[in-house]
Amino acid sequence: MRREIVSPEGFRQDGRRPEELRRSHFRTSLFQQVDGSAYVEQGNTQCLVTVSGPREPQMRSKSLPDRAVVTVEYAVAPFSAGERKGPLRTNRAHTEVAASLQATFEAAIMTTLFPRSEIMICVQMVQLDGSALATAINAVSLAIIDAGIPVTDYVTACSAGYIGSDPVLDLNYLEESAGMPQLTLALLPRTRKIVTMAMEQKLHLDHLEPTAEMCEEGCLQMYQQMNAYIASASKLATLITPSA
Amino acid sequence: MLHNHVFLRKTKKGSVAKIVKEHYLRTDIACGSKACTTCTPCKRANLAEALPPFPGSQVGEYIVPDTNVLFHHLDVIEHPSISNLVILQTVLEELRHRSFQCFQRVRRLIDDPDRHFYVFSNDFHAETYVPEPAATASTTAVAESPNDRNDRAIRRAVQWYNAHLAALHLGAVLVTNDVANRQLAVNDGIPALSLRDFVQKLPGSVPLLDMLGAAGDDPTAPSSKDAVADASRLATVYPEHAAPASIQAGIATGVYQMGTLHISPHNFQEATLLADVNKQRVEVLISGRMDLNRAMDGDVVAFQLFPKEQWKSIVSKVQEQEDDDEAVGSDADAVDDDDDDDDDDDAAADANASASSESLLMPTARVVGIVKRNWRPLCGTLEAPPGFKQHVDAAREHVIDPIQSAFFWPIDKRMPKVRVRTRQLRHLLGQRIVVALDAWPQNSRYPTGHFVRVLGAVGDRAAESEALLLEHDIAHAPFNARVLACLPHQGDRWTVDVDTIDKPDRVDLRHLAICSIDPPGCTDIDDALHARPLPNGNIEAGVHIADVSYFVKPDTPMDIEASQRCTSVYLVDKRIDMLPTLLGTNLCSLRSNVDRLAFSCVWEMTPAGEVVSTRFHKSMIRSQASFTYDEAQARINDTSMNDTLSTNVRLLNQLAKALRKRRIAAGAVTLASPEVKFRLDDKEQQDPVDVEMKELMESNQLVEEFMLLANIHVARKIQQAFPDAAMLRCHPAPPSNRFDALIRAVGQRGFPMVVDTSKHLSDSLDAIQLPEDPYFNKLVRIMTTRCMQQAAYICAGSVNPSGYWHYGLATDIYTHFTSPIRRYADLIVHRMLHAAILRDGQLARDRMKRLADVLNVRHRNAQMASRASIVLFTNLFFRNKPATEEAYILRVLKNAVIVLIPKYGIENAVVLPKASLAKCDFDEKDIAITWPADAASQTRAGKLALFQKIKVHIEIVHQGPEAAQRLQLQLTLVDPPLPAA
Numbered sequence A: 001m002r003r004e005i006v007s008p009e010g011f012r013q014d015g016r017r018p019e020e021l022r023r024s025h026f027r028t029s030l031f032q033q034v035d036g037s038a039y040v041e042q043g044n045t046q047c048l049v050t051v052s053g054p055r056e057p058q059m060r061s062k063s064l065p066d067r068a069v070v071t072v073e074y075a076v077a078p079f080s081a082g083e084r085k086g087p088l089r090t091n092r093a094h095t096e097v098a099a100s101l102q103a104t105f106e107a108a109i110m111t112t113l114f115p116r117s118e119i120m121i122c123v124q125m126v127q128l129d130g131s132a133l134a135t136a137i138n139a140v141s142l143a144i145i146d147a148g149i150p151v152t153d154y155v156t157a158c159s160a161g162y163i164g165s166d167p168v169l170d171l172n173y174l175e176e177s178a179g180m181p182q183l184t185l186a187l188l189p190r191t192r193k194i195v196t197m198a199m200e201q202k203l204h205l206d207h208l209e210p211t212a213e214m215c216e217e218g219c220l221q222m223y224q225q226m227n228a229y230i231a232s233a234s235k236l237a238t239l240i241t242p243s244a
Numbered sequence B: 001m002l003h004n005h006v007f008l009r010k011t012k013k014g015s016v017a018k019i020v021k022e023h024y025l026r027t028d029i030a031c032g033s034k035a036c037t038t039c040t041p042c043k044r045a046n047l048a049e050a051l052p053p054f055p056g057s058q059v060g061e062y063i064v065p066d067t068n069v070l071f072h073h074l075d076v077i078e079h080p081s082i083s084n085l086v087i088l089q090t091v092l093e094e095l096r097h098r099s100f101q102c103f104q105r106v107r108r109l110i111d112d113p114d115r116h117f118y119v120f121s122n123d124f125h126a127e128t129y130v131p132e133p134a135a136t137a138s139t140t141a142v143a144e145s146p147n148d149r150n151d152r153a154i155r156r157a158v159q160w161y162n163a164h165l166a167a168l169h170l171g172a173v174l175v176t177n178d179v180a181n182r183q184l185a186v187n188d189g190i191p192a193l194s195l196r197d198f199v200q201k202l203p204g205s206v207p208l209l210d211m212l213g214a215a216g217d218d219p220t221a222p223s224s225k226d227a228v229a230d231a232s233r234l235a236t237v238y239p240e241h242a243a244p245a246s247i248q249a250g251i252a253t254g255v256y257q258m259g260t261l262h263i264s265p266h267n268f269q270e271a272t273l274l275a276d277v278n279k280q281r282v283e284v285l286i287s288g289r290m291d292l293n294r295a296m297d298g299d300v301v302a303f304q305l306f307p308k309e310q311w312k313s314i315v316s317k318v319q320e321q322e323d324d325d326e327a328v329g330s331d332a333d334a335v336d337d338d339d340d341d342d343d344d345d346d347a348a349a350d351a352n353a354s355a356s357s358e359s360l361l362m363p364t365a366r367v368v369g370i371v372k373r374n375w376r377p378l379c380g381t382l383e384a385p386p387g388f389k390q391h392v393d394a395a396r397e398h399v400i401d402p403i404q405s406a407f408f409w410p411i412d413k414r415m416p417k418v419r420v421r422t423r424q425l426r427h428l429l430g431q432r433i434v435v436a437l438d439a440w441p442q443n444s445r446y447p448t449g450h451f452v453r454v455l456g457a458v459g460d461r462a463a464e465s466e467a468l469l470l471e472h473d474i475a476h477a478p479f480n481a482r483v484l485a486c487l488p489h490q491g492d493r494w495t496v497d498v499d500t501i502d503k504p505d506r507v508d509l510r511h512l513a514i515c516s517i518d519p520p521g522c523t524d525i526d527d528a529l530h531a532r533p534l535p536n537g538n539i540e541a542g543v544h545i546a547d548v549s550y551f552v553k554p555d556t557p558m559d560i561e562a563s564q565r566c567t568s569v570y571l572v573d574k575r576i577d578m579l580p581t582l583l584g585t586n587l588c589s590l591r592s593n594v595d596r597l598a599f600s601c602v603w604e605m606t607p608a609g610e611v612v613s614t615r616f617h618k619s620m621i622r623s624q625a626s627f628t629y630d631e632a633q634a635r636i637n638d639t640s641m642n643d644t645l646s647t648n649v650r651l652l653n654q655l656a657k658a659l660r661k662r663r664i665a666a667g668a669v670t671l672a673s674p675e676v677k678f679r680l681d682d683k684e685q686q687d688p689v690d691v692e693m694k695e696l697m698e699s700n701q702l703v704e705e706f707m708l709l710a711n712i713h714v715a716r717k718i719q720q721a722f723p724d725a726a727m728l729r730c731h732p733a734p735p736s737n738r739f740d741a742l743i744r745a746v747g748q749r750g751f752p753m754v755v756d757t758s759k760h761l762s763d764s765l766d767a768i769q770l771p772e773d774p775y776f777n778k779l780v781r782i783m784t785t786r787c788m789q790q791a792a793y794i795c796a797g798s799v800n801p802s803g804y805w806h807y808g809l810a811t812d813i814y815t816h817f818t819s820p821i822r823r824y825a826d827l828i829v830h831r832m833l834h835a836a837i838l839r840d841g842q843l844a845r846d847r848m849k850r851l852a853d854v855l856n857v858r859h860r861n862a863q864m865a866s867r868a869s870i871v872l873f874t875n876l877f878f879r880n881k882p883a884t885e886e887a888y889i890l891r892v893l894k895n896a897v898i899v900l901i902p903k904y905g906i907e908n909a910v911v912l913p914k915a916s917l918a919k920c921d922f923d924e925k926d927i928a929i930t931w932p933a934d935a936a937s938q939t940r941a942g943k944l945a946l947f948q949k950i951k952v953h954i955e956i957v958h959q960g961p962e963a964a965q966r967l968q969l970q971l972t973l974v975d976p977p978l979p980a981a
């Protein structure tokens, strides 16, 4: 029998209320060989990102005279989804996610500070359980900060779906596979400027605004959590690294 | 807010994959008591602030029922005297899996603020959550079953409630009929009661105790005292049912087969089902109490075929329950030593007869076990037990009567009598009541049941209508507020917003001369048509169907309601709509001279009816006229009318004729039904005043042809777009032996009948013409229709494409697209077609398959309800005016003939008096009842055979015991006269 996405008691199937994010977990500086790295868990969606650069472009022809080039590689681990058929299976879908990430971070990174150089971002989805794009954006954001690349602001992202008459925040795999329209929003939290908006399935225009508002709320919550993590991580770093 | 306690639920699925789900536990879930001040405030908190304690308890207690109590005794729970229930999430989820219908009924109770029900999400509460068995399996020695885990969760929640509410002088009590569970609860100091004990504590519990049924305490285990006592006292009446494991093994080895049982409407001890005999799908007979072995109509049973020597003649006899008299007085009478049944003797006689004569034989079988009961509430009346006196004694009004046993007579004649025990017998006699079945023990001749509720006095029109709807499980409550909230807020002032609506997908067709053709008085106009000549000599024809899917969006409350109703139900005196009236008869209805939204199929056709191209698109139309069939027919006939609409109608008719010719050539079978229509008087009573035949004109066929064409083309389109999930309608070929009797009977009249393909069948039917009796052809067609299988909805992915075949229409694929206002299947097909032309959307095959199953059941029920309504009105019609009419014999049985009275569309048995029957012979070969001339009583020789035209007398009689009061149509033979006794 079909179950409701949100029960009349106001709970989703995993026990969250519609406006609640999943538990998230962050780690940065995982690898020495790259300039920056981050690992982000949102629920059971796990994402690992490494950032190299700014550095000399591997292909000269790709360099731009006035700013840095941002390249994104996006891959999904073959074991990430078990036998479940995630929405991000075909390579074309991967390319689209990569393009979306690239556009997002070209807007956030102060690329003009590094003309004729390249910033290389590698995104690896370790496990998929819904809201993959949003998790990837958050992870890239942390990895870039970890790499010390100047940005205008963090980019934080969040997804929301629309079902029945209300939006639902941060969809997991089960909710995604119920086939509801899903919006992913990436935001520069301080200015509240929207940098990316991605839509799966059609959503009626009337419902876009409440859904987008809820996404924004989600992005801001995510920002606070990431900010808190960065603050504690850097405090930890100053405590354990001997001063130069 | 979030309790960041995450646990992993791992389910091994297939070989390696694991599914990991998060499960958040929280501390902000309210207990739901209005008295509580410590919990997070909750809008849904609805449990009363203070409760009077039950006798024997210190504090007022909220009731926490377990799943089985809700599942088995929902009637009791629904009783208004029961309130302040805590429904646990665990219970609700279990119930959803057990029965979606029960789940919805409980949801309705929860939504009623006066009942003070509260759903406690115990699985999400940090203090009441109990881990799943899989997670604890490693730590405990014996693996816990999911059921045990749920019971533990329920007990944990009750325990929590008692601790949480103690300071408020409130508590909670677990109500369960599971003895073991109660024991575990008591061990942990958790208050627990059986449902019976709980109900007894309520004031005025008598009707509720009745509703608990005889078994009451634990319906699954024979633990109640008197049942045990009975079992030791009584001899076995029926053979034992095979255990599920041995049924499975038997089916695997082919010893047993499985099928759905259909009890004959004329003989409650005779049933048919479909089986594979010698690799052919044929109809199999199960007759007699013993072989049926407690199986009831609609049950899925496991059965075993008898060897060929025990096959029986297809000629059966009329047998109603009146024949087997049995008194009910004491409890012990369930014993059945005096087996007054003569069917076993009959069986022997049949076997002998079959050996000697060449009568047609039918495979026989016996029921070995019941796989799935099709038990539903039954409507009927109680029979006063012998010696029972109706006291009209005011002084006794308040005395509680002792429990008495009585027989309950269901309205549905296929159902056996039911033994009911009640304390309110004197109030229930003469009333239409509802009874739920409890069990049919091996040692009881009849099943046992319990009283549920009173519908009203017998014969009262409202009560009878209610009974009719209930019998067929038809939801007829007014639409609730959540559904009505889905309607356009402009109400009947809603208009098509021409400039903005769905551009650019929707095409403006308002300039076309579109008209609709329907029966007079039709308010829910589903379809409209147009045709116009094209410059290249071809013709453009269009079918425009109300765009219901524009208004009914998936998964909205209105959509869910419609998906449960599945179809509008047409009764003689009223219509029960699938959609709210505003949509059905106004906004969706394609009325003339208003802008309406439609889904259009437009074809380019040659004048010979050959389709050149097909287009599907949403549209807006403005019908120019709503014709009745008569008005359209007038325009077909009168070629002097030259306005656009009239030429349009004639053009459509020309195409329809060509289409029809093609269809007939392909082998479509023209079927017939003896339908009639009642004319009701205009006064409040709505008494039937006259009966008229439904007449078929060219204009009917015109509409029919175009609807068929649209359905076929849409079916093709959605099947291509969604080969897995498309909703189709198929009509399987009938089982080969079903025609045997008909072929023989028609053969005797000198007409060969070939039924191997629908083409041959159709040709044979066309050739059957008796110049002296023009009705003969229709009669054969009606009987052919009876031999057919039911058409059914299927999900394309669940059947091999060869199974899409529609036998009756002789088309390779078919669906329902043209009546979305009154059929849910059509609405689904609209959504599919829309998704197919927009090339988006995904459809889940499993969901469609489930939906198809539900649709089939609902459609059948709706049809049966319509027929029952006609029977009800037929009885009303003849109540005070007996008549003598011509009738045709449709079937000859041993002791009766089944006749059809064309004038009234009545099909009924004419039972021959036993005394006359003694002087008659049964001709096995010709299947006829014959009698010789008798000089003494001056009767001529005569016979009753198939297709014979006879005269019968129609009257309404009270049948059955006085108190059962069943109004029944009785036919008696007038001509030819039977030999006198």
Ligand SMILES: [Zn+2]
Pocket: B030, B031, B032, B033, B036, B037, B038, B039, B164
């Ligand atoms: Zn509380």
